[in-house]
Amino acid sequence: MAEMIKRKLIYGAGALGVIAVVFVLTMGLTFGKMGDLHKPVKLGAAAPPITQVSPSVEDLSNAFISVAKAVTPAVVQIRVTSTPKAVNVPNGGNSPGNMFRFFFGPDFPFHSFNEPQQRPEPEEALGSGVIVTSNGYIITNNHVVRGADPNGIKVTLLDRRTYQAKLIGRDPTTDIAVIKIEGSHFPYVSLGNSDSVHVGEWVVAIGNPFGLDYTVTQGIVSALGRDINIIRSKYGIEDFIQTDAVINPGNSGGPLVDLRGRVVGINTAIATNTGSYEGYGFAIPINIAKEVAEDIIQHGKVLRPYIGVEISDIDQTTAKALGLKEPEGVLVQSVVHDSPAEKAGIKGGDVILKFDGVKISHGNQLQAMVASKSPGDKATVEIFRNGKTETKTVTLEERKGETFAALSGSGPSESANLSSLGLSVQNASKDSLKKYDAKYGVVVTNVQPASEAFNRGIQQGDLIISVDNEPIRSSADLKAIVKSKKPGDALLFRVKTPAKVSEYLALEIPPKS
Numbered sequence: 001m002a003e004m005i006k007r008k009l010i011y012g013a014g015a016l017g018v019i020a021v022v023f024v025l026t027m028g029l030t031f032g033k034m035g036d037l038h039k040p041v042k043l044g045a046a047a048p049p050i051t052q053v054s055p056s057v058e059d060l061s062n063a064f065i066s067v068a069k070a071v072t073p074a075v076v077q078i079r080v081t082s083t084p085k086a087v088n089v090p091n092g093g094n095s096p097g098n099m100f101r102f103f104f105g106p107d108f109p110f111h112s113f114n115e116p117q118q119r120p121e122p123e124e125a126l127g128s129g130v131i132v133t134s135n136g137y138i139i140t141n142n143h144v145v146r147g148a149d150p151n152g153i154k155v156t157l158l159d160r161r162t163y164q165a166k167l168i169g170r171d172p173t174t175d176i177a178v179i180k181i182e183g184s185h186f187p188y189v190s191l192g193n194s195d196s197v198h199v200g201e202w203v204v205a206i207g208n209p210f211g212l213d214y215t216v217t218q219g220i221v222s223a224l225g226r227d228i229n230i231i232r233s234k235y236g237i238e239d240f241i242q243t244d245a246v247i248n249p250g251n252s253g254g255p256l257v258d259l260r261g262r263v264v265g266i267n268t269a270i271a272t273n274t275g276s277y278e279g280y281g282f283a284i285p286i287n288i289a290k291e292v293a294e295d296i297i298q299h300g301k302v303l304r305p306y307i308g309v310e311i312s313d314i315d316q317t318t319a320k321a322l323g324l325k326e327p328e329g330v331l332v333q334s335v336v337h338d339s340p341a342e343k344a345g346i347k348g349g350d351v352i353l354k355f356d357g358v359k360i361s362h363g364n365q366l367q368a369m370v371a372s373k374s375p376g377d378k379a380t381v382e383i384f385r386n387g388k389t390e391t392k393t394v395t396l397e398e399r400k401g402e403t404f405a406a407l408s409g410s411g412p413s414e415s416a417n418l419s420s421l422g423l424s425v426q427n428a429s430k431d432s433l434k435k436y437d438a439k440y441g442v443v444v445t446n447v448q449p450a451s452e453a454f455n456r457g458i459q460q461g462d463l464i465i466s467v468d469n470e471p472i473r474s475s476a477d478l479k480a481i482v483k484s485k486k487p488g489d490a491l492l493f494r495v496k497t498p499a500k501v502s503e504y505l506a507l508e509i510p511p512k513s
Helices: 002-036 055-074 096-104 286-299 316-322 340-344 363-371 430-436 452-456 475-483
Strands: 075-082 123-131 137-141 153-156 162-164 166-171 176-180 202-207 215-226 240-243 255-257 262-271 280-285 309-313 330-335 351-355 378-385 388-395 415-418 423-427 442-447 463-467 490-496 502-508
Touching: 055 075, 055 202, 055 215, 055 255, 075 137, 123 262, 137 262, 137 286, 166 286, 176 286, 202 262, 215 363, 240 262, 262 286, 280 286, 286 363, 309 363, 309 502, 316 490, 316 502, 330 340, 340 388, 351 363, 415 475, 423 475, 442 452, 442 475, 452 502, 463 475
Parallel strands: none
Antiparallel strands: 075 123, 075 153, 123 137, 137 176, 153 162, 166 176, 202 215, 202 255, 215 240, 240 280, 255 262, 262 280, 309 330, 330 351, 330 502, 351 378, 378 388, 415 423, 423 442, 442 463, 463 490, 490 502
């Protein structure tokens, strides 16, 4: 028994010895690792994988950095507060108006049910702008500040100073507006010459997309003279610079800048199906924005110069009908009475080839060039007429308001069906001619869908006055001229719309099927 106890004590002492050794070894390793924590840790390779960068690449990178540093201080964030008008609100969702809206859609005039009105809460929107004078004048977009409440425009600078801005003026036809903050010695930009911008040129866009302050993106000018039909005005001027520099909601009103730090455009719109950037942005050329802004600041309104012509672009068929070797210039559809164009001797049917020595290729280009001038300025206009070129001098005038006649209807009996062109006509009565303010012509009574007449823009209710400068006094006259032509020939129609607007439209005799 005593021997067994002795053995257990020996075994116990041995076990304790083993445990002690393990403990000492473990603690030694632990303290060793803790000591390693104080040693410096080296992350990443000692040298970069690329030791030399092309000097031209570094120069381009430095150019972007320089532009961002130079221009960003003059870019501002614009916060606009607007309160929508009172709206009719269905009572409990069960009012007659709500039921009709459910069945017939949101455009049903449910307000006729005398539903209660409620004034909505103010709404906020963000945009951008660029300071153009040291005393605080700022150019932005009209659509950024349109509808702002009184005292509803706030401007924040890069250094976080915030000001209440005053609306100086806005111009819907160019989507340009001018606002002002009070103070002095503000940073401001240099304005370039948008006429000197080239496709392929590097540009930088700066603004506040999605409220992400002072975001800088780069790209190239991908096209010039874009007309994207976003300014819903008869006199809307669209001659956008297209760029692939990333532009998103909130960039509107911010600058598009060249690599010398000069503003060449005001970022305005994007082409998108989602509401965000998909590859193309559009900027108003700074030459247009500058002219508008100067007028607003100096005169409180835009002194819009005009020539007084209705114009349309020229395609291959129209060029053939006019006797041009190739499609060029713009076709004068009509001339406003007592306008600068009429005084200079320009007539309907003329082709404007050049304006102040610059070749014209599309109508919005001519509109933009005229808009960049002031009333009283003189301009040379090269025209093509009857196979010859002539030069006219036009003195631009300020555009006044215009009125247009209401739509009116047609006339009586004798008719003709020109199936090759896809239209039918009938003679116009004396009363009908008075409504068109015309001495002769035939009324279009029907246009077949997808026909030559339809595709070229002739519409039911138009009055055909002449074809190839031959007066059309009856349906028989028109039928005889068309019959004398062969497939492939082009005819120049002069028509008058029910609104008394004259147009020249070129139609080509289709091949016989």
